[in-house]
Amino acid sequence: MFGVVLFVTLGTMVYMLLGKGAEQQIVEQVFLREQTVTKAGAVAIESFLTLAGRSLALVGENDTIQNFKPGSEAILKRFVQKWKGTSIVGVSVANDLGVVNLTVNQDGTKAGEGVSIADRDYFSRAKASNDEQIIIGNAVISRLGQSKGHFVAPLIASMHDEKGKFLGVVVSSTILEELTKYYVEPLKISDRTGVYLVADDGTILYSSFGPEVEENLPAYIRKHPFLGSEVIAKKVEAGLKKGEGGKLDLVIPTNRNQPWTWKHHLLAYSPINIGEGRYWYVALTTPVDDARQYMGPIYVRIVGTYLVVFLALLGYAVWLAKRVAYKQASKDEHEEHGVDK
Numbered sequence: 001m002f003g004v005v006l007f008v009t010l011g012t013m014v015y016m017l018l019g020k021g022a023e024q025q026i027v028e029q030v031f032l033r034e035q036t037v038t039k040a041g042a043v044a045i046e047s048f049l050t051l052a053g054r055s056l057a058l059v060g061e062n063d064t065i066q067n068f069k070p071g072s073e074a075i076l077k078r079f080v081q082k083w084k085g086t087s088i089v090g091v092s093v094a095n096d097l098g099v100v101n102l103t104v105n106q107d108g109t110k111a112g113e114g115v116s117i118a119d120r121d122y123f124s125r126a127k128a129s130n131d132e133q134i135i136i137g138n139a140v141i142s143r144l145g146q147s148k149g150h151f152v153a154p155l156i157a158s159m160h161d162e163k164g165k166f167l168g169v170v171v172s173s174t175i176l177e178e179l180t181k182y183y184v185e186p187l188k189i190s191d192r193t194g195v196y197l198v199a200d201d202g203t204i205l206y207s208s209f210g211p212e213v214e215e216n217l218p219a220y221i222r223k224h225p226f227l228g229s230e231v232i233a234k235k236v237e238a239g240l241k242k243g244e245g246g247k248l249d250l251v252i253p254t255n256r257n258q259p260w261t262w263k264h265h266l267l268a269y270s271p272i273n274i275g276e277g278r279y280w281y282v283a284l285t286t287p288v289d290d291a292r293q294y295m296g297p298i299y300v301r302i303v304g305t306y307l308v309v310f311l312a313l314l315g316y317a318v319w320l321a322k323r324v325a326y327k328q329a330s331k332d333e334h335e336e337h338g339v340d341k
Contacts, residue, residue, distance in 0.1 A: 027266065027288060031247055033189060034268035034284045039245065041184035041282040042270040048179065049274070052088060052172065053134035053155050055079065060157035060170040065093055067167075068101055076104040079172075087178035089147045095168040098123050111145035117171070125276075126158035126169045133158055136274040139176060139205050141214065151176045151205045151213060153274075177213075180206040184282055190290040196283040198269075200240050205280065226252065243279045245270040250285075264288035 059079050064071050076091050090105030090112075098118025103110050117123050122137035129135075137154035152173040159167040180197045185208070188195055197206035202216040211220045221233040232250060239246050248267040269283035 030189060030286060030288075030290075031266050031268060034266060034286060035245065035247060035270070037184070037187040037189070038268050038270035038282045038284055041180075041187060042245075042272045044183040045179055045280075045282065046272045046274075048086075048183070049136060049153070049155065049174070049272075050134075052083065052086075052174065053136070053157065055082065056091070056155055056170055056172050057134055057157040059091065060159045065170065066159050066161070068093070068095070072102055073104060076102065080104050080106055087174040087176070087182065089142075089145065089152065089173045089175060091170065091172045093168065093170055094123070096127075096166050098168075100171075105145055107146045109145055117169075120154070122154050122156045122171075123169060126156050127166050129158050130160075130164060136278075138278075139199060139203070139280075142173070142175075147173065147175050176205045180282070184284075188284060189286045192287055192290055194283075194285040196281075196285075198240070198281045198283060200243070200279045200281070202237065202240060209285075239269065240279075240281065243271050243273070243277075 056079070059065055059075060062075055063069070065075055072093065076093070079091050080088070084106065088106070090103060090107075092100045092103040092112050094100045094117055098116050098120075100112050100115050100117060103112040105111060120137065122135050125135055126133065135154075135156040135158070137156060139151045139153050142148050142150055142152045152175055155172045155174065157170045159169060161167055176197055180195065184195050184197075192209075194209040195206070196204060196208070198204055198217055202218050204211050204213055204215050204217055204220075207213055207215075211217060218233045218237045221229050221236065228251070232248075232252070235248060239248075246269060250265045250267055252263060252265060265285045265287055267283060267285045269281045272280040272282065274280060
């Protein structure tokens with residue numbers, strides 16, 4: 001009985017001293033890895049948008065494009081070919097009234113030609129600018145062409161003549177789902193890691209698990225309440241306003257109809273600066289259970305150490321018992337024969 005108690009006590013002590021500390025370190029390492037992945041994804045997406053914007057600006061600086069001369073379509077086709085295989089959908093040229101005069105798309109269609117974009121927020125901003133400013137428009141659900149039904153981000157290069165007169169805009173757009181899948185999905189921690197792209201107003205632009213695209217994240221949390229949901233919703237809202245990265249340690253139910261199915265998740269997020277004080281956020285969530293998969297080798301070492309120590313103590317206990325038994329036997333024998341020590 002004493003051996004069993006000793007075994008259990010020793011095991012508990014070893015786990016508390018080694019296993020628990022190692023598990024916490026693993027969780028912190030996964031947190032750090034998530035933050036690294038979200039930062040890398042945010043930088044990659046921001047760099048892509050910057051490069052695509054600069055390429056678009058070069059198109060807008062071309063005199064042929066600015067004056068809608070013959071050869072304009074060939075220039076647009078070269079732009080589309082250059083960005084083939086990426087999330088870029090196509091490119092259009094609109095005049096100073098906002099009417100799209102020419103469009104070239106990756107799928108070969110002319111979807112968008114003849115449409116007026118004069119009422120779009122990005123056109124108004126481009127028209128009000130005094131230079132060839134690159135503007136990233138607010139993400140919108142596309143209603144045309146190969147991007148139909150997906151969130152797209154318009155990229156706009158404004159055109160001006162030598163005197164600064166506004167001539168129109170060159171517009172391209174990128175599918176945000178494809179952009180996120182290409183730059184962030186391959187870096188996720190595990191198969192159950194959720195990957196998200198969220199606008200600073202809370203709109204979900206891409207979601208691999210859970211809330212649907214176009215949902216508002218804080219509103220979604222409040223619509224499906226659970227213990228502590230209001231606190232989480234407020235933390236999310238506060239984080240989206242800062243334009244900074246961060247992390248949250250969350251315990252949430254995996255099934256809102258079964259509130260007892262609580263799971264511990266690690267959430268990290270990083271901002272993408274899209275200009276004019278606006279941000280998108282790359283976010284990752286990973287169940288802590290997945291982080292614990294890295295504990296396997298550590299648990300093996302802990303059990304090995306535990307067994308070695310236990311066997312050593314057991315061996316010492318056996319040796320000590322034999323030694324005590326031998327001394328007692330010698331004492332009894334001496335007493336039996338009347339021999340003094």
